[in-house]
Amino acid sequence: MKVTIVGTGYVGLVTGACLAEIGNDVFCVDVDPRKIEILNSGGVPIHEPGLQEMLRRTRAAGRIQFSTDVKASVEHGDIQFIAVGTPPDEDGSADLQYVLAAARNIGKYSNGFKVIVDKSTVPVGTALQVRRVVAEELKARGLEGSDKHGVSVVSNPEFLKEGAAVDDFMRPDRIVIGIDDDHAGQIAREKMKRLYAPFNRNHERTLYMDVRSAEFTKYAANAMLATRISFMNDLSNLADTVGADIEAVRRGIGSDPRIGYHFLYAGCGYGGSCFPKDVQALAQTARENGHTLRILEAVEAVNDDQxxxxxxxxxxxxxxxxxxxxxxxxxxxxxxxxxxxxxxxxxxxxxxxxxxxxxxxxxxxxxxxxxxxxxxxxxxxxxxxxxxxxxxxxxxxxxxxxxxxxxxxxxxxxxxxxxxxxxxxxxxxxxxxxxxxxxxxxxxxxxxxxxxxxxxxxxxxxxxxxx
The missing domain is CATH 3.40.50.720 (NAD(P)-binding Rossmann-like Domain)
Structure with a gap:
């Protein structure tokens, strides 16, 4: 299948390399010429075990290319993955300017029906904004309402652990796909089913749901993991005070299968590109909708202190x-x-x-x-x-x-x-x-x-x- 990946950051590179590895024709585009120059010279701008070797194989096989040519990237792929950054804004909400810029380019240069896949971590309602931006561009070209130039916007959040991302993508525990229940959505569902078929050979890993639920699922997953970390860190500080050993406590509670051992290690706080911004973004989404996620606000405060x-x-x-x-x-x-x-x-x-x-x-x-x-x-x-x-x-x-x-x-x-x-x-x-x-x-x-x-x-x- 012909696939375009918009963004050659962490998520985009891993997604593009893995899809090319299983035989797809992948076009990776980025507005940063420095990144593209590094990739075209055989380098990798990030450190991720196994990624450079996979890129070397797929590049040699002619299944992946890197470019700054936005028009060519849109014309290439029937499936357009948006995998650009969503950094936190001043209020903690996700900054969608790069996502919407990618969507605008797809509408500006679309040469046929496109499945637009939000791979970036985005708040609930983003797919609707992406669809609106694309529609504006198609209307400006006189193509609004054209079946030939229609789109379906899909939410397909990533669940990749840095340091194990290639393996996570190639052997996923679940593939979440949020899709509309309309004619365009049915076309998109068949394309996504075909794209991910190699990952479902042993058993079906794909979970289909509505778009908003898929967008929510990514944030909820990271928020849960961050909560477990902050919970143990909070307990570790009490253990310091009362003379208990948090490692003994971890083994004691983790042996309960309802709790398990994952993400129960006390330490000096979590970081990275996902947990901090996703916790903030979900809490901000709640505030914008008149709710307070009290647990998540405590999770962030504990981590800051830790x-x-x-x-x-x-x-x-x-x-x-x-x-x-x-x-x-x-x-x-x-x-x-x-x-x-x-x-x-x-x-x-x-x-x-x-x-x-x-x-x-x-x-x-x-x-x-x-x-x-x-x-x-x-x-x-x-x-x-x-x-x-x-x-x-x-x-x-x-x-x-x-x-x-x-x-x-x-x-x-x-x-x-x-x-x-x-x-x-x-x-x-x-x-x-x-x-x-x-x-x-x-x-x-x-x-x-x-x-x-x-x-x-x-x-x-x-x-x-x-x-």
Whole structure:
């Protein structure tokens, strides 16, 4: 099938590559010539495991192309995926300017019946706006009401985890398709059924519903996952106070099949491109419709506070004035297997340390370049702070002569370090762990002063007994 992907960001690239992998003829278009130049030269502007290899295969097979030619992209695809950004506006609502600009271009250059697929995360009612914009352009061309140039707007939200997106797309747990129950919708349903048929061979994964419900489903899914994270983070802070171990609590409640273990890990807050903006957008949608989603507003507030937890632990241990102190930071991306720095907990934490006069030696396996770019913007008016932030090439480099280690992202290579080397490299054996990678008892036995999230701080006396 001939498919066009509007937007070569995270969702657009993964969608385009995977659809080309199964044999479709895919045209990816973007208004950013830099991105297209990178892609046409064999590079990938984002880090996603398996994506570069898939793009190399599909490009060599002639099944995917990248261009800034909007007219050619519209003429190419019977199915037009809109996969552009929907950043948060000042009030938290999703900014739809890029979605509607893509829709306007489709109406301006349409050369036949088009199925327009909203792949971007968009609020309820967006499909109606897209249809209206396309209709305006068709009317300006004298094509309004033409069956030949008709459209059907479909909602097909993505459920991709950064770091596992290719596998998620190729082996989906569900495919949600929101579609109108009219003649154009029936045509669109058959096209979407054919497009996704390769993913349904073992069993039917497609859930058909009305468009508004599909738009709502994406936000509801992310809001639920964010709620679980903030719930555990809120409990972890109480566990710190009363002396309970949040890891033991997690195992205790997660063993209940009605609850399960997913997204029940306490930490230093969630980030990324989805959870923060989607929680805000859904809460804003509620306000616009006269409702208050009290749970979601609490979820956001808890997450905002949680990004200060590590700094608070550092201050309690080392004092408010951190001038002359150097901290090793392991992990900058908001999660492992990505270079995404959007809303990453490391940003708030490092800025807070720098503001208190500390120096930071930061390491991340893949996010160094992106982190340098982001912090240059974050600290643009804080030149003195920027001078004390150093991005290093190895996790060992980060440790050298540091007063303590701070762990922010749970990369695999951080889970089993050489603790003897770690102790020798640090000025003092102190770890602040924002992802609970290690066991407090084991750290105490190694002579490491270990502070985690919602886990007891263990000290051993001269006899090796806990006190």
């Amino acid at each position: 990004k200060e937890v590590l700094v608070n632990k550092i201050v309690r241990r080392m004092g408010e004035d951190l001038r002359g102190r150097t901290f090793a930071v392991w992990g900058l991306a908001f999660k492992p297997n990505t270079d995404d720095m959007r809303e990453a907990s490391s940003r708030r934490m490092i800025e807070a340390l720098l503001k208190r006069g500390a120096s930071v030696q930061a390491y991340d396996p893949v996010a160094r370049d992106e982190a340098e770019r982001v912090f240059a913007l974050d600290l643009a008016d804080r030149a003195d702070d920027m001078k004390r932030l150093h991005f290093v090439k190895t996790q060992q480099d980060a440790l050298t002569n540091a007063d303590a280690l701070v762990i922010v992202t749970e990369w695999k290579e951080f889970k089993s370090p050489d603790f003897a080397h770690l102790k020798g490299a640090l000025k003092a054996p102190v770890i602040f762990d924002g992802r609970n990678l290690y066991e407090p008892e084991a750290m105490a036995e190694l002579g490491i002063d270990y502070y985690a999230i919602g886990r007891p701080h263990v000290e051993l006396d001269s006899n090796g007994s806990r006190h």
